[in-house]
Amino acid sequence: MSLKHSILALLSRESKTGYDLSRDAENSTRFFWSATHQQVYKDLSRLEEEGLVHHQAIEQNEKPDKKAYSITKTGMKELKHWMRQPSEPKPSKDEFLIKLFVGDLVSSEILLEDLLRQKDLHLSKRERYLEIERKYFKDRKTLSTPQRFRHLTLRRGILSETAWLSWCDEVESFLRQQQNLA
Amino acid sequence: MSLKHSILALLSRESKTGYDLSRDAENSTRFFWSATHQQVYKDLSRLEEEGLVHHQAIEQNEKPDKKAYSITKTGMKELKHWMRQPSEPKPSKDEFLIKLFVGDLVSSEILLEDLLRQKDLHLSKRERYLEIERKYFKDRKTLSTPQRFRHLTLRRGILSETAWLSWCDEVESFLRQQQNLA
DNA sequence: CGCCCCATGTAAGCAGTTACATGATTAC
DNA sequence: GTAATCATGTAACTGCTTACATGGGGCG
Numbered sequence: 001m002s003l004k005h006s007i008l009a010l011l012s013r014e015s016k017t018g019y020d021l022s023r024d025a026e027n028s029t030r031f032f033w034s035a036t037h038q039q040v041y042k043d044l045s046r047l048e049e050e051g052l053v054h055h056q057a058i059e060q061n062e063k064p065d066k067k068a069y070s071i072t073k074t075g076m077k078e079l080k081h082w083m084r085q086p087s088e089p090k091p092s093k094d095e096f097l098i099k100l101f102v103g104d105l106v107s108s109e110i111l112l113e114d115l116l117r118q119k120d121l122h123l124s125k126r127e128r129y130l131e132i133e134r135k136y137f138k139d140r141k142t143l144s145t146p147q148r149f150r151h152l153t154l155r156r157g158i159l160s161e162t163a164w165l166s167w168c169d170e171v172e173s174f175l176r177q178q179q180n181l182a
Numbered sequence: 183m184s185l186k187h188s189i190l191a192l193l194s195r196e197s198k199t200g201y202d203l204s205r206d207a208e209n210s211t212r213f214f215w216s217a218t219h220q221q222v223y224k225d226l227s228r229l230e231e232e233g234l235v236h237h238q239a240i241e242q243n244e245k246p247d248k249k250a251y252s253i254t255k256t257g258m259k260e261l262k263h264w265m266r267q268p269s270e271p272k273p274s275k276d277e278f279l280i281k282l283f284v285g286d287l288v289s290s291e292i293l294l295e296d297l298l299r300q301k302d303l304h305l306s307k308r309e310r311y312l313e314i315e316r317k318y319f320k321d322r323k324t325l326s327t328p329q330r331f332r333h334l335t336l337r338r339g340i341l342s343e344t345a346w347l348s349w350c351d352e353v354e355s356f357l358r359q360q361q362n363l364a
Numbered sequence: 365c366g367c368c369c370c371a372t373g374t375a376a377g378c379a380g381t382t383a384c385a386t387g388a389t390t391a392c
Numbered sequence: 393g394t395a396a397t398c399a400t401g402t403a404a405c406t407g408c409t410t411a412c413a414t415g416g417g418g419c420g
Contacts, residue, residue: 002277003407009284019371032279039408041373062417064371083288087278087296089303095184096269097214097338102191103331106265114269121271145360149285152356156279156349163345167338174334178327185379201399221380223401244389246399 004043004052006033008079011053011071013146018044019066031129031157044069052078100171108178115175119168126161129154186225186234188215190261193235193253195328200226201248213311213339226251234260282353290360297357301350308343311336 006029007021016024021044022037035043047053052075055067071079096118103111137143137151192198192206203226204219217225229235234257237249253261278300285293319325319333 002275002280005277006280009280012284012287017371018373029283030273032274032276032283034273034275036409037371038373038410042408045373060370063369064416066371079284080287083281083284084292086299087276087281089278089300090275091212091216092214092274092342093184093216093272094214094269094338095187096271097335098184098188098191099265099269100331101211101214101335102194102261102265102328103334104328105194105262110266117268118271146284146286148356149282152285152353153279153283155352156276159345159349160274160342163341167341170337171334174330199399200401218381219399220382220401224380227401242398245397246388248399 003033003035003039004047005079005082006035007040007043007047008052008071008075008082011069012076012079015056015068015070017066017068021069029153031125031160032153047075051075108175108182112172112175112179115168115171119165119172122161122164122168126158126165129157129161133158185215185217185221186229187261187264188217189222189225189229190234190253190257190264193251194258194261197238197250197252199248199250203251211335213307213342214335229257233257290357290364294354294357294361297350297353301347301354304343304346304350308340308347311339311343315340 006025010016010021010024010029018037018041022035022040025033025035025040044053044055048055048069051072053069053071055069057065058068059065096114099106099111099114133151133154137147137154140148140151143151188207188211189203192203192211198206200219200223204217204222207215207217207222226235226237230237230251233254235251235253237251239247240250241247278296281288281293281296315333315336319329319336322330322333325333
């Protein structure tokens with residue numbers, strides 16, 4: 001359900017092609033929604049059937065033709081209606097936590113290796129987010145309201161990665177301790 | 183994929199019925215894996231077909247009969263094999279972040295209401311986790327290795343909720359500011 | 365010569381949710 | 393009496409992933 005509303009949300013700002021939307025999902029908005037291009041195209045078709053978006057074919061030379069999708073009035077109404085509904089937090093699933101839950105079944109070396117890989121990922125994600133913050137949201141006073149909203153979603157990414165990193169540190173020191181005992 | 187491995191992980195400690203596993207998913211392990219009872223029963227059947235678990239029928243009077251599932255040797259081998267594979271972090275999806283991304287489309291009152299509901303949820307979750315920590319993991323020195331691993335998964339829950347709460351505070355102060363402007 | 369970017373999709377399948385179904389016992 | 397706990401499942405459906413498919417242009 002929420003992928004459809006993500007698309008509506010992104011189209012509420014400007015027209016985009018399915019390709020654009022897929023790239024958004026891979027880059028800027030990846031920390032709160034993600035999607036493959038296949039899913040995006042599927043949902044765009046369905047949204048169009050439902051009259052929530054419509055597209056305009058754009059012919060290009062030297063590049064493939066494309067379809068610029070925009071949100072309709074009905075789509076805008078639906079988006080706002082959805083925004084007024086209370087949000088349900090989805091329980092997160094994390095396979096590394098399952099592994100750690102029964103961590104005594106394998107050697108700490110293996111878990112440590114896996115952990116350090118993840119720590120690295122979280123570190124670089126946070127770095128990327130902090131760079132975006134420095135670049136686009138440096139001076140909070142001068143930001144427009146829409147910009148401040150977008151900044152808050154970025155803040156969520158930063159705080160989330162920071163929390164992951166503190167946790168990784170706790171796990172790392174425990175696993176290293178285990179290694180020394182063995 | 184990971185639900186099947188969650189079941190194997192839980193069964194690696196002790197035999198459980200589908201009902202038990204469903205309740206685990208609702209209570210103790212909810213913050214890293216969740217499942218409905220229907221999904222659990224479905225996966226148990228499949229795991230049994232694949233020879234990774236097997237069950238023993240237990241007749242009860244005054245209560246419905248039940249099936250006690252245990253992990254097999256093959257299941258144990260598969261679990262350990264899975265644990266040695268690098269973990270892929272799943273991108274999280276959060277509908278409230280989508281709403282906030284285009285937050286200027288509705289009034290701040292509505293968003294604030296939604297936010298405060300979520301803050302409450304995170305607060306009570308964290309309180310519940312902290313209580314468990316105080317009750318079962320107070321004195322770290324005396325904990326067994328399996329207990330320390332379980333404690334680390336709980337720590338993840340605590341740090342995650344704490345991060346959510348800091349973020350909620352940031353959003354709250356912004357939304358209240360917006361309200362005063364209007 | 366192969367790989368990445370642009371741009372769109374179909375088809376098959378897996379994972380998970382929601383609705384429906386049964387039925388006895390215990391607690392308020 | 394009505395709700396909760398114990399205990400198991402089937403059926404229909406949605407959401408999402410993975411594999412497959414096409415095809416020109418630019419870069420090294």
